[in-house]
Amino acid sequence: MANVFKRVRPSGFYTWYIRYRDPVTGADIKKSVGKTKADAERLLTKIRGQIDEGSYESKQRQQKVTFFEIAEDFMAYSRARKRSWVRDQRSVTKLKEFFGDIPCARFRRSMIDQYIASRKTEQGRNGNLIQASTVNRELACLKTIFRRAYMDQRIAYN
Numbered sequence: 021m022a023n024v025f026k027r028v029r030p031s032g033f034y035t036w037y038i039r040y041r042d043p044v045t046g047a048d049i050k051k052s053v054g055k056t057k058a059d060a061e062r063l064l065t066k067i068r069g070q071i072d073e074g075s076y077e078s079k080q081r082q083q084k085v086t087f088f089e090i091a092e093d094f095m096a097y098s099r100a101r102k103r104s105w106v107r108d109q110r111s112v113t114k115l116k117e118f119f120g121d122i123p124c125a126r127f128r129r130s131m132i133d134q135y136i137a138s139r140k141t142e143q144g145r146n147g148n149l150i151q152a153s154t155v156n157r158e159l160a161c162l163k164t165i166f167r168r169a170y171m172d173q174r175i176a177y178n
Contacts, residue, residue, distance in 0.1 A: 022039065026057070035054070085123065
């Protein structure tokens with residue numbers, strides 16, 4: 021059940037909406053689209069196509085998953101299976117400090133570049149600048165966090 025409808029205000033202004041059933045939750049979704057019926061129909065067709073392909077569910081799922089959640093999943097794996105889990109714990113702590121608890125869908129390459137730049141200017145425990153190998157280990161940890169979340173189907177793309 022999906023349709024396009026127009027809602028007219030008492031002032032005479034109107035807005036086009038789409039309505040469809042979310043295949044993940046079963047909830048009835050209504051979204052404001054804009055000023056033209058063609059835009060509303062185009063968006064509804066796109067969403068129907070995503071639902072048919074199965075990509076709609078994974079996109080919706082990824083918008084809800086946060087970085088802290090997948091980092092904690094990775095740490096559970098690391099503690100159980102790796103002897104180097106202490107090193108992973110330090111890396112995850114630094115990554116959490118920088119990125120915060122943002123949705124995974126909002127991660128961008130530019131954010132990772134900013135992380136690299138900021139870590140290269142920080143001082144380590146001995147007072148010297150952080151070495152490139154330390155940053156590389158932290159980036160490898162970040163890569164593994166996202167790869168494992170993708171393999172567990174927690175996120176739609178890596």
